[in-house]
Amino acid sequence: MVETLRYLLRNSIDYAGLFPPAELPVSAAVPNYLKYRSGPEAWFLGRFVCPAARLAEVDSALYRMGYGDLFPVCVIGRGGQTTVDFLANTMADVVAARRSGIPVLEDFEASLPKDLLGSSDLGAVVRRVDQYLEEQELYLEIPFSDNWKVDVPKAIETIKKTGVSNAKIRTGGLVASSFPTVEQTSLFIYECAKAKLPFKATAGLHHPVRAYREETKCEMHGFLNVFVASAVAATFAPSLSVIEEIVGQQDSGAFQFVQQRLRYGTFHLNTEKIVKSRELIRGFGSCSVADPIEDLDALGHSLRRMG
Numbered sequence: 001m002v003e004t005l006r007y008l009l010r011n012s013i014d015y016a017g018l019f020p021p022a023e024l025p026v027s028a029a030v031p032n033y034l035k036y037r038s039g040p041e042a043w044f045l046g047r048f049v050c051p052a053a054r055l056a057e058v059d060s061a062l063y064r065m066g067y068g069d070l071f072p073v074c075v076i077g078r079g080g081q082t083t084v085d086f087l088a089n090t091m092a093d094v095v096a097a098r099r100s101g102i103p104v105l106e107d108f109e110a111s112l113p114k115d116l117l118g119s120s121d122l123g124a125v126v127r128r129v130d131q132y133l134e135e136q137e138l139y140l141e142i143p144f145s146d147n148w149k150v151d152v153p154k155a156i157e158t159i160k161k162t163g164v165s166n167a168k169i170r171t172g173g174l175v176a177s178s179f180p181t182v183e184q185t186s187l188f189i190y191e192c193a194k195a196k197l198p199f200k201a202t203a204g205l206h207h208p209v210r211a212y213r214e215e216t217k218c219e220m221h222g223f224l225n226v227f228v229a230s231a232v233a234a235t236f237a238p239s240l241s242v243i244e245e246i247v248g249q250q251d252s253g254a255f256q257f258v259q260q261r262l263r264y265g266t267f268h269l270n271t272e273k274i275v276k277s278r279e280l281i282r283g284f285g286s287c288s289v290a291d292p293i294e295d296l297d298a299l300g301h302s303l304r305r306m307g
Helices: 002-009 024-039 052-064 084-101 120-130 148-162 182-195 225-234 240-248 269-278 292-298
Strands: 013-015 045-051 072-074 103-111 137-141 166-170 199-204 211-213 217-220 256-258 261-264 265-270 281-288
Touching: 002 052, 002 148, 002 225, 002 256, 002 261, 002 269, 013 261, 024 045, 024 052, 024 281, 045 281, 052 084, 052 120, 052 225, 084 103, 084 120, 103 166, 103 261, 120 148, 120 182, 137 199, 166 182, 182 225, 182 240, 225 240, 225 269, 225 281, 265 269, 265 281
Parallel strands: 013 045, 013 281, 045 072, 072 103, 103 137, 137 166, 166 199, 199 281
Antiparallel strands: 211 217, 256 261, 261 265
8 A cells, every 4th residue: 555655646746835825935945845855755755846036045045054965946937928928937937047056957837828728829839938948847837718628638739749848737726716627627637648748736736635625615626636537547548537537536435555556446557557657647736745744644644654
């Protein structure tokens, strides 16, 4: 059980302590990340998430602490409401990243403007953004437009064809209206799996299983739901309705981690298939590392004992 869950979640949390609702100062978020990197949660941890505009603050904090080891960072660009603003902001954010003294800027992420999703210019814009970057891996967030059933599959297909970017989905926020529906989230996962387009998720995903949460006055997605749905989609290519069932599942007992296998209904994945599925879902951003661990502990999955 322990090993199977570790294969599913290894290096999956990109720590976003600078972002709401935690919204910690750099002076607190950076030490937190370093504490997690050296603690029993280290295997669960991915990158430190930082807005491009605050990279200099992080660089200064590391200098003051005398820290000179690896500090992998995921840079968040500002995006933009229009294509013009998106490109201008992205260029400025990439320049800020290049000026940073932080040696390991692994990923660059930004949200696409909705007006670009159905546009024939999307592919050219994606390739142009990639030309701005150096060695960072690119993740572009696909927002849900009014015509999302058409725009999301088309955007995923276009991004895949460029060969230079991955995708990203926003799975929540501070208020109920920030959360995509089960149908929207499932379609995104389904289409990414079909296109073999890697993706990340972010926001509102710090609880393991989908449930109503008083903190947002709505049902929040669960990271186990999203990861298991992605693993099943990547391995078995089931129908969209199967992915919707997994994403919407609120019974934690439906997700079984036993005898080196992950079981969900009739779907059984061994460790090799689980590892392979992580080529599709790369991780998720969370402003808390403690919340996911404590919730999993409550379900009987103690991450602190995984070492």
